[in-house]
Amino acid sequence: MSSEQLPESASILVIGAGVHGLSTALYAAQQGQDVLVLDKTGVGAGASGIACGVVRNNYYQPAMSELMAECVEIWEQYADELTYHDSGYIALGPPEQDSDLIEVFERQEKIGYPSELITGEDAVAEHMRGMFGDWRATGLTVCLHEKAGGFAFNKESMKGLADLARQAGAKIVEGVEVTGFEFDESGAATAVETSAGTVKVDQVVVAVGPWIEGFWEKLGLSDRIDVRRPDGSVDENLPMWTYWYLQEGEVALPPSTLNTDQGNPSPVIHVDSSAPLYADDGKLITDEQWGIYVKPDRDSVQGGASPIMLGNEFEVDPYPTGTVDDGFADMWCASLSHCFERFEGCREKFIDVRSGGVGAFTVDNFPVFDYMRPNVFVAADSNHGYKMIAVGREIARVLSGENSSLLYPFRFERFETGDLHPVSNSPYPWS
């Protein structure tokens, strides 16, 4: 256990020191609440400390888009403390994604989120060459250039967020594992059992990222669920959780390699493409649709590609961090070279570093932010969430008795009522 001893009670006990636990602690402590955060390992030990760190608004679902706009404002407000870079974000797609990105752009216009839409292959290529003279990707017919958003450095941002929460008065105790709950007859939690003793609680926030499946069970919730579709039909007995491995990597090139021709740090770039992908030696990597993202990191160029589905159960401990698919480095480096001449030959610079990790996705691939017991609020973000720093502010509001219109669309009840989020044409569970 760290220097802070475990108190006997807490008004609000937060389990997990990732982005959701820490941002909840920050805002609840700012309200003057007595907040205790417990993490079995430490600040940023889970997905938040390994995330690529991309902050974007590009979401097809109105509720996600509105929430992200608020998140970006918080990243901007605490840019220094959170190592945030407001370089913007660019999504590029093939014709299949034209209509989605046009809709996203139109909604961003409505909510005043600053972005620019470019359509048509020539215009898209010209837009990209305006920033990167060596841009050479073909077949991309739509570009959504978000002028807000960007990226932050994962571990450092979580340490910065923890510092902000502590300054606001929250206690963060590392190295203490929550092992169970005591419930009263109404089903409310009266105490939390830990590896260092029992803590009496008024309210609990479960913000355990990929460890959610085990906590779901501890809360007496089922790992199977019926889901009503918007057309009224019901899919029965679906698995509540699915684990995916997010593959990421780095090339040992200076972050400035990605600078624009104007000398500015590059926006985060996300490309989905149907063009056949070849390695620099001409070998075909894939003739199926592929997708990648790339951004400058602290000392390198970092990004990721195709997630791998792991199944409905997964042993999260020890939390895995390492690229799993042998072909990942070939694919990601080939796609960088496909897009920019400057990355030709970058496969040799691929480095095996701690990167990539596991996320737990819900049955509809969108977050559940809701009370799952009378006084136990669960933040299960379906792996969308490093960027979602406003969720903790909203949770703090809900804990103090207010409503949150931003969190309402993510209530658990939607699976029963069929009030689901619209689904985009993206092949990935994160758009």
Ligand SMILES: Cc1cc2nc3c(=O)[nH]c(=O)nc-3n(C[C@H](O)[C@H](O)[C@H](O)COP(=O)(O)OP(=O)(O)OC[C@H]3O[C@@H](n4cnc5c(N)ncnc54)[C@H](O)[C@@H]3O)c2cc1C
């Ligand atoms: C490789 C990868 C890249 C990603 N990139 C991005 C990105 O670029 N942008 C983006 O927005 N999202 C990204 N995500 C998703 C994002 O990282 C997660 O959605 C988000 O960080 C989850 O935050 P969290 O607070 O819920 O959980 P976590 O950050 O996982 O924190 C949970 C904490 O709970 C603690 N814990 C678990 N069990 C217990 C217990 N029994 N007792 C006490 N503590 C416990 C863990 O130690 C951990 O520190 C990425 C995810 C991965 C895996």
